[in-house]
Amino acid sequence: MTDQAQIRVLSVDDHPLLREGIAAIINDQPDMVLTADASSGSEGIQKFRELRPDITLMDLRLPDMSGIDSLIAIRTEFSEARIIMLTTFEGDVEIQRALEAGARGYMLKSMPPRELVEVIRQVHAGKKRVPPEVAAHLAEHMSDEELTGREIDVLGHIAGGNRNRDIAEKLFISEETVKVHIKHIMDKLGASDRTQAVAIGVRRGIIQF
Amino acid sequence: MTDQAQIRVLSVDDHPLLREGIAAIINDQPDMVLTADASSGSEGIQKFRELRPDITLMDLRLPDMSGIDSLIAIRTEFSEARIIMLTTFEGDVEIQRALEAGARGYMLKSMPPRELVEVIRQVHAGKKRVPPEVAAHLAEHMSDEELTGREIDVLGHIAGGNRNRDIAEKLFISEETVKVHIKHIMDKLGASDRTQAVAIGVRRGIIQF
DNA sequence: AGAAAAACTACTCGATCGGGTGATGTTTTG
DNA sequence: CAAAACATCACCCGATCGAGTAGTTTTTCT
Structure with missing residues (x-):
């Protein structure tokens, strides 16, 4: 043991197996200690308030709220909180939003412990x-314009197999407007048709199932 | 320690964090011991030959070959091998193929260690x-007909934003044939158009990115 | 070998899509 | 406040899609 204070880590992840793995690796480091872990966003926020860890490892997907919302909640209260997102590879949209x-960091669950x-x-x-590898992915699309809320709505309905007319009815807008949105979506995503737009949307994490 | 022989487990997974977690949990059980682990399919096969574990935990996604191919390779050589697929939730197609x-079993990485x-x-x-939860998902689609190899090919090309004519050229078949395949795909998946077919294909794990 | 499934091709036709152009009101933001 | 971004609607038109129908060849399975 060193005289130096150890880095106190909080792990927020709903996969028990992952938490075990993290615990094993953290506690294996002489300069770190896993202070606590949480299996949900709200539990993570609560544990943070209690313990004020030096570093928080946060999964992107949590049962109750998204990891990003948890991150925002914690940072609103404690702006100096150092939170690292730890996740299996999702779309680059999530990464960008988290950052x-x-x-303060973004790590993949597939990375070696070192x-x-x-x-x-x-x-x-x-x-x-x-x-x-994450930065590279990010750079690829950093010039891309993001979809607006309405466009994401429309994209979701497209993925559901809706025709333009159906989407128009469901959103209480005209079919013409739907077509404009779709045009913008395809332009921004670089898709040649609505189908590829959905495929890209899924891969980039813009729409989820 | 008991006199009874312990269950010797081999873990095949490319996520070091997961392997650590599995190791911790297995070795925590008095009646089990983690004999070895592997981070790729071929390494897993090799380790199996050497050690003949009682149970093999195999991830579905591995860097070199799919977990299912590894499973098949091992079971061709050792038909009595007891292999459990351990994975984050993929489409039901993968589960069905693995079984x-x-x-002999299919577990989710999100399941509690117990x-x-x-x-x-x-x-x-x-x-x-x-x-x-997995069985339920499986039952939902057990009556569905599976897509043929050709149909999966076509579906992949659809997801890539190709028009029927493009797909026809790439597969060296006529556009009419492509349309027939697409018709069958939509019928089997219950999709109202090509776009929803892609969405469903992705969700069910029929096509991957 | 024989049956069944899969793959292939052809034709018609109405529905839907996507590009182009142009315009108006609202919201956001610097 | 002014500019930019967003959301809305309209019309034209050619390209593409999807449904229906019908038939042949190849592959797979029993």
Whole structure:
């Protein structure tokens, strides 16, 4: 044991198996200690209030609320909170949103433990860390315009197999307007038709099932 | 420690974090021991040959080959092998294929450890185990007809934003044939158009990105 | 070998889609 | 406040799609 204070880590993840793995790896590091873990967003927020960990590892998908909402909730209360998103690879939209919401790092569950603990150390030292593979993915689309809320609505209905007329009725707008939205969606996503737009939307995490 | 021989487990998963978690949980059980782990399909096959574990936990997605192919490879050589698929939730197609290929169990990474070890014990005792939530999903589509290889090809091309004519050229068939395939795909999946067919295909794990 | 499933091709026709152009009111934001 | 972004609606038109019908060849399974 060192005299130096250890990095106190909070892990928020609904997969018990993952939590076990994280616990094993964190506690294996002499300079870190897993202070607590939580299996839901609200539990994570509560544990954060109680313990004020140095680093919080947050899964993107949680049973009650999204990891991003939890992150925002914590950072509203404790703006200095250092939170790292830890997730299996989702679309780049999620990554971007997490970083915009103030995440200090973004790690993949598939990364080797050595890198994981290194990111924790770096973020604890005040740096921002996003692994190269994630950064590359992000860069690919950083110039792309984001879809608006309405466009995401429409895209979701397209994925449901709705015709333009059906979408128009469901959204209480004219079919012409739907067509305009679809045109914008295809332009922004670089899709050649509505079908590819859905495929891209799913891959990028814009719409989920 | 008991006199009874322990259940010797091999874990095949490319996520180090998951492997750590599995290791922690397995070794926590007095009647089990993690004999080895592997991070790829071929390594898994090799380790199986060497160690002949009682139970093999196999991830569905592996870097070199699919978990199902690994399962088949092992069971061709050792038909008595007891292999449990352990995965985050994919489409029901994968589950069905794994079970048809001879998997003795199918577990979700999100399941609580208690259930995981219980499944291992049950399978070791010669039973087949599929958790109720997975079984329910499976039952939903058990009556559905499966897509043929050609139909899956076509569906993939549809997802890529190809027009019927493009698909015809790429597959060296006539546009009319493509239309027939698409008709069959939509009928089998219960989709109202090509777009919904892609959405359903992705959700069910028939096509992947 | 014989039956069944899969793959293939052809034709018609109405429905739907997607591109182009142009315009108006509202909301957001610098 | 002014500019930009967003959301809305309309009309034209060619391209594409999907339904229906009908038939042949190849592959697979029993």
